[in-house]
Each structure stands twice: as C-alpha cells, then as structure tokens.
Amino acid sequence: MRTMEWKNNCLVMIDQRRLPWEEVWVELEDEHAVAAAIRDMTVRGAPAIGVAAAFGMALAARRIPATGRDEFLGQMEAAGRVLRGSRPTAVNLAWAVERVLRAVRAVVGPADALAEAALFAAQRMADEDVEINRHMALNGAALVRDGDTIIHHCNTGALAAVDWGTALGVVFMAHQQGKRVHVLLDETRPRLQGARLSAWELERAGISYEVIVDGASGYCMRTGKVNIALVGADRVAGNGDTANKIGTYNLALAAQDNGVPFFVVAPISTVDLSLKSGDEIEVEQRDGEEMHSSYGARLYPAHFKVRNPAFDVTPARLIAGIVTENGIARMPYRESLAGMVAKA
Amino acid sequence: MRTMEWKNNCLVMIDQRRLPWEEVWVELEDEHAVAAAIRDMTVRGAPAIGVAAAFGMALAARRIPATGRDEFLGQMEAAGRVLRGSRPTAVNLAWAVERVLRAVRAVVGPADALAEAALFAAQRMADEDVEINRHMALNGAALVRDGDTIIHHCNTGALAAVDWGTALGVVFMAHQQGKRVHVLLDETRPRLQGARLSAWELERAGISYEVIVDGASGYCMRTGKVNIALVGADRVAGNGDTANKIGTYNLALAAQDNGVPFFVVAPISTVDLSLKSGDEIEVEQRDGEEMHSSYGARLYPAHFKVRNPAFDVTPARLIAGIVTENGIARMPYRESLAGMVAKA
Numbered sequence: 001m002r003t004m005e006w007k008n009n010c011l012v013m014i015d016q017r018r019l020p021w022e023e024v025w026v027e028l029e030d031e032h033a034v035a036a037a038i039r040d041m042t043v044r045g046a047p048a049i050g051v052a053a054a055f056g057m058a059l060a061a062r063r064i065p066a067t068g069r070d071e072f073l074g075q076m077e078a079a080g081r082v083l084r085g086s087r088p089t090a091v092n093l094a095w096a097v098e099r100v101l102r103a104v105r106a107v108v109g110p111a112d113a114l115a116e117a118a119l120f121a122a123q124r125m126a127d128e129d130v131e132i133n134r135h136m137a138l139n140g141a142a143l144v145r146d147g148d149t150i151i152h153h154c155n156t157g158a159l160a161a162v163d164w165g166t167a168l169g170v171v172f173m174a175h176q177q178g179k180r181v182h183v184l185l186d187e188t189r190p191r192l193q194g195a196r197l198s199a200w201e202l203e204r205a206g207i208s209y210e211v212i213v214d215g216a217s218g219y220c221m222r223t224g225k226v227n228i229a230l231v232g233a234d235r236v237a238g239n240g241d242t243a244n245k246i247g248t249y250n251l252a253l254a255a256q257d258n259g260v261p262f263f264v265v266a267p268i269s270t271v272d273l274s275l276k277s278g279d280e281i282e283v284e285q286r287d288g289e290e291m292h293s294s295y296g297a298r299l300y301p302a303h304f305k306v307r308n309p310a311f312d313v314t315p316a317r318l319i320a321g322i323v324t325e326n327g328i329a330r331m332p333y334r335e336s337l338a339g340m341v342a343k344a
Numbered sequence: 345m346r347t348m349e350w351k352n353n354c355l356v357m358i359d360q361r362r363l364p365w366e367e368v369w370v371e372l373e374d375e376h377a378v379a380a381a382i383r384d385m386t387v388r389g390a391p392a393i394g395v396a397a398a399f400g401m402a403l404a405a406r407r408i409p410a411t412g413r414d415e416f417l418g419q420m421e422a423a424g425r426v427l428r429g430s431r432p433t434a435v436n437l438a439w440a441v442e443r444v445l446r447a448v449r450a451v452v453g454p455a456d457a458l459a460e461a462a463l464f465a466a467q468r469m470a471d472e473d474v475e476i477n478r479h480m481a482l483n484g485a486a487l488v489r490d491g492d493t494i495i496h497h498c499n500t501g502a503l504a505a506v507d508w509g510t511a512l513g514v515v516f517m518a519h520q521q522g523k524r525v526h527v528l529l530d531e532t533r534p535r536l537q538g539a540r541l542s543a544w545e546l547e548r549a550g551i552s553y554e555v556i557v558d559g560a561s562g563y564c565m566r567t568g569k570v571n572i573a574l575v576g577a578d579r580v581a582g583n584g585d586t587a588n589k590i591g592t593y594n595l596a597l598a599a600q601d602n603g604v605p606f607f608v609v610a611p612i613s614t615v616d617l618s619l620k621s622g623d624e625i626e627v628e629q630r631d632g633e634e635m636h637s638s639y640g641a642r643l644y645p646a647h648f649k650v651r652n653p654a655f656d657v658t659p660a661r662l663i664a665g666i667v668t669e670n671g672i673a674r675m676p677y678r679e680s681l682a683g684m685v686a687k688a
Contacts, residue, residue, distance in 0.1 A: 189557040195648065199648045249563060304364075304547070
C-alpha cells in the first residue's frame with residue numbers, strides 16, 4: 001500500500017488522523033501545508049515525514065517566482081526551515097530537506113530546472129524509501145520464525161513510510177514468506193497509533209493480532225510466549241541509543257526482564273552518528289490536548305495538568321540489534337552503525 | 345472524604361464511573377446491586393470493594409425472611425458467593441465476606457439478631473478501614489521527604505477505600521504533615537483511573553501533580569528527579585509478589601532501572617500468606633469493550649481484537665518494601681509479612 005504520491009502537481013497522502021474510521025486522501029499544495037500536515041500528524045512515522053518533507057521542498061520550488069539563483073536558493077532554504085521546524089525529534093526530516101537542497105544546488109540553470117531537480121530528488125527519495133524498507137523487511141524477517149509471537153509499539157507500517165514500513169514491514173515480509181505470526185500491539189497512548197493504525201494495517205493484511213494497553217506488555221511477556229519485540233526509531237545516536245515513540249523504553253525494559261530480544265528496525269537515514277549518545281537527542285514535548293481528548297472525545301477535564309513528551313530514549317544496552325537496509329547492527333553499535341552508514 | 349456509608353438501610357456510595365465529570369451518589373439495596381456495582385466498577389479499589397462487600401452481606405441479611413438458623417446461614421453463604429464472584433483477583437473481597445459470615449455464625453438468636461450482627465460487622469470494618477489506612481499513611485509518610493517527586497499508578501486514594509486510601513493516603517498524609525510533594529500520575533489505561541480519579545482527588549486536595557501516559561514513566565524517571573514510586577495492591581502473595589492494576593509491573597521495572605525505590609502500600613487484609621508466589625494469583629481478564637471505548641467515546645473500532653488483563657504481578661525482587669498498617673515489610677518478605685499478619 002503506497003500511502004503518499006505526487007499527483008497533479010500536489011502531494012497526495014492518506015489522512016492518518018481519520019483512520020481507522022475512514023480512508024480520506026488529502027492534497028497538499030505548498031510547503032506550509034506539508035509542515036502543518038507533519039505537525040498535526042496527518043502524516044507521521046519517521047520515514048514518511050522525511051519523504052513528505054522532500055515533496056514539500058518540491059512544492060516550494062514550484063512556487064518560487066523565476067528570480068535569480070541566489071534568491072531561489074535562499075527561498076528554498078527558508079522552506080527547509082519551515083519543514084524542519086515541524087517535528088524536532090525526527091532526524092530524517094532534516095536529512096530529507098538537506099538532500100533536496102543539495103540536489104538543487106548541484107543544478108545550473110533557470111528556476112524551472114531547479115524546481116525540476118527538487119521534484120526529481122523527492123520522487124527518487126520516495127522510490128528509494130520503498131526499496132530501503134523492503135530491504136530492511138528482508139533483513140528483519142530472517143529474525144522471525146514460523147509460529148512466533150511479536151510485540152510491537154506505535155505504528156511502523158506502510159503508513160509510517162511510503163510503503164512496507166519498518167518494524168511492521170518485517171511483519172508483512174515474514175507473513176509474505178509464509179510464516180504464521182501473531183502480533184501484540186501496544187495501543188500507544190496518547191495518540192493510540194497501535195490501536196488505530198497498526199491494527200488497521202494488520203486487519204487489512206489478514207495477520208493475527210491483539211491490541212493491548214501499553215501497561216500490559218510486561219504481563220503479556222511474563223505469562224505468554226513472546227518471541228521478539230520489534231519497534232521503529234525516530235533517531236538513533238552513534239552509540240545505539242534510540243529515540244522512538246514514548247513508551248518504547250518501558251517496553252524494552254519489560255522485554256529485557258523476560259528475556260525477549262528487543263530489535264529496532266530503522267533506515268540508515270535515522271542514524272545520526274554526530275550524536276554521541278541519546279542524551280543529546282532533543283525530545284519534543286507536545287500539547288496536552290492530545291492526552292485530554294482522543295480525536296474529539298474528551299477523556300478527562302482540560303484543566304487537569306498533564307505532561308506530554310512525544311518520545312523517549314531507549315539505551316543501547318537494552319537493544320539486541322538495529323535492523324537497517326544494510327544489515328543488522330550489533331553491539332558495540334558505534335563501529336557497527338558506522339560501517340552501515342559508510343555502505344549507504 | 346468518606347466515599348461510602350450506611351444510610352436509610354442502604355449502602356450509599358459515590359459513583360466512580362461518573363467522576364470527574366459529576367459527583368453522583370448511588371443507593372444500593374441488596375447484595376446483587378452491590379455485586380453489580382463492584383463488577384461494573386461503580387466502586388473499585390481493593391479496600392473499598394472489601395467494605396462494600398461487607399455492607400452487601402449486611403443488606404442480604406436484612407432481606408432474608410425469618411427462617412431457621414441453618415437456612416439463614418445458607419442464604420448468607422449464597423450471598424457471599426454472589427459478592428465474591430464479582431471480582432476474582434481482590435483477596436480482601438473474600439476476606440470481608442468471610443469476616444461477616446463469622447460474625448453472624450457467632451451469634452445465637454433470631455434472624456434479626458443475626459442481621460444486626462452482619463451490619464455491626466460491616467460498620468466496624470468500615471471504621472477499621474479508615475483507621476488502618478490512617479496508620480498505613482503514617483507509616484508510608486515517613487518515607488517521603490519535603491520536596492519529593494512521587495510517581496504513582498492507578499487510583500489508590502479515598503475513592504479506593506472508605507477514606508484516606510493506600511498509596512495516595514501516604515501522599516495526603518505527607519501533604520498534611522507540611523511536606524511539599526509533586527505527584528506524577530500514570531493515566532492507567534484502559535479505565536484511566538489515574539487521570540480521572542487520582543487527578544480529581546489531588547485537585548481537590550490542592551496537591552501538585554501531572555498526569556502522564558503510562559508509557560512515559562520511564563522517560564520521566566530518566567530525565568527528571570523522581571524520588572519514590574508508590575502503588576497499591578489487590579493481592580500480596582506470601583513471598584511479596586504483588587498483584588495490582590495492569591501496568592504496575594512495567595512501572596516497577598522502570599523504577600528499578602532508574603534507582604527509584606518502589607513501595608507497595610497495602611493493608612494486611614490484602615496479604616494472602618496461603619499463596620507461595622504471585623504465580624498462584626488468578627488474574628481477571630476483562631471485556632475488551634473498556635479498551636475500545638472510554639466512557640461512551642469510541643476510541644477504535646469494536647471489531648479490532650484486544651486482550652484486556654486487569655492486573656499484573658510485580659515480582660517481590662522489584663519491591664523495596666510493603667507498607668502496611670503494622671509497619672513496613674522488607675525482604676525477605678515471607679518472614680516479614682508473616683510477622684505483620686500475626687500482629688493484625
């Protein structure tokens with residue numbers, strides 16, 4: 001399932017806030033609309049927002065009046081800042097923006113040639129993303145055996161990418177290889193991506209699953225057979241510390257206490273070797289409204305005080321391996337990850 | 345705040361399902377109404393459902409026609425089975441029923457004397473519960489210092505008991521002693537008792553707090569100063585393994601990983617020395633509807649598959665101490681708990 005594409009000079013994407021109730025596709029016409037869609041989580045998932053931002057740059061490029069090259073590049077950089085500011089934790093958002101800028105800078109020619117280069121770069125990134133995810137899925141599927149029960153956090157399926165996904169991409173691939181799997185899906189408060197998006201994707205794919213509340217992961221591992229934990233990542237530091245959706249660290253602790261191997265599935269674009277450790281990762285604090293209410297339904301009074309970090313950092317010591325498109329990084333992560341980044 | 349009382353030959357209690365939106369008090373007239381109120385969680389919290397069940401026995405006793413003693417006792421035992429069946433995990437529910445039965449059996453006289461004994465026993469248990477909770481709160485408050493941040497799961501305040509509460513009783517006592525505390529409240533999916541009931545109680549008491557999603561406890565401990573974790577219990581096995589609301593085990597793991605001492609606050613009536621370990625504790629599996637919907641608001645489609653265990657078991661090795669009305673039990677728990685039970 002391809003969840004975003006370029007059509008009629010617009011970026012068309014599925015509105016993830018309307019799922020699982022209805023399948024609505026939205027058309028975005030400029031970088032501000034893309035930044036807003038990233039911020040309000042019409043689109044979410046690290047690879048997906050990277051590609052969306054790249055298309056946002058292509059949209060910006062089309063709308064810049066035919067001015068001089070320097071002014072054009074200056075306006076592209078301004079568009080990049082708008083897009084980068086929409087979600088501070090995701091490293092591949094900045095990476096995607098930078099990559100389009102590089103492609104544009106490499107072209108000598110009139111404004112429409114530069115705009116063409118931006119669009120070409122974005123489309124190439126979308127296609128590459130699908131290819132990268134397919135490779136990650138193949139690498140990860142080797143860890144999954146017939147009959148396994150997998151535990152999973154948030155949503156990391158095709159909705160989180162352009163197609164396939166990261167951790168759920170591994171599940172889809174294992175399923176396609178004929179392995180019978182059962183997936184325990186953390187609901188993933190506050191936005192319930194596990195219950196709303198991952199369950200929706202597994203329903204569509206005909207894969208066996210059960211949604212559990214986030215607090216039940218330890219109980220399920222202690223009392224039942226769980227073979228492997230698979231999660232995505234928003235940012236991986238050089239030492240393997242991994243930022244991912246809030247609750248991932250708690251899941252990793254529960255996995256460790258029950259001897260369940262905990263794997264991160266993330267493309268190389270998520271790896272940020274410039275960060276020595278997870279302590280350097282900025283964690284986005286989101287508005288409390290998404291805790292007080294769930295898609296319009298009020299859960300508790302708006303004046304009740306809340307604290308709403310969007311991500312946490314799982315220390316590398318809790319991670320059995322980091323599955324990338326270039327192989328599975330293992331401890332010590334610094335060397336192993338650097339090797340994979342060099343191959344990319 | 346006294347949350348249940350005997351009035352006009354009825355048991356009157358606050359309807360916890362309507363909080364925090366409205367303060368509605370319900371009148372229950374017989375044991376079936378009490379069992380239903382326990383099952384549908386109009387009343388919840390281990391001490392509270394114990395006392396409610398005792399009053400349920402008193403209500404049953406009043407309605408038994410003036411028959412022979414054996415038949416009277418037989419009908420009381422039948423009422424006890426109805427009440428005990430309403431929540432299988434809570435040991436003090438069975439304990440409360442048994443205690444009223446014993447009080448009735450000890451009386452020789454006509455049916456109304458037996459009924460009188462049942463009511464007297466129930467009222468005494470309610471008064472004792474308040475006294476026990478006050479003692480627990482005092483014992484626990486000694487662990488809390490001025491300026492501490494406390495992390496907490498579910499609801500364990502006056503709503504969970506007749507007054508004071510268990511873990512939150514400690515918070516109220518520390519506050520009353522003039523210690524400034526800040527409390528991080530796990531939301532506690534699926535029923536959100538932390539966000540709805542604990543926040544409501546702390547708002548009323550003017551105690552500083554923030555609600556967090558259950559998955560954020562690890563993040564909050566890793567990135568901020570958290571001094572102590574306090575939770576209640578539905579059942580404590582002889583070795584100290586503790587059954588409590590689902591998510592407690594995950595919180596205990598996060599506390600351990602961050603060096604935060606994790607204390608259980610529970611009355612002796614919660615301790616079941618007959619259980620060798622937590623493996624023998626039956627964990628109630630509840631209907632999935634309370635995951636799909638939250639008090640009328642649909643969160644995700646009813647056909648999405650879910651698994652909904654109501655409790656988990658935290659292994660004794662993760663517990664720094666068990667605060668009871670007779671002191672704080674410490675490792676090794678078997679001896680320490682047995683000593684406290686003997687004093688009760």
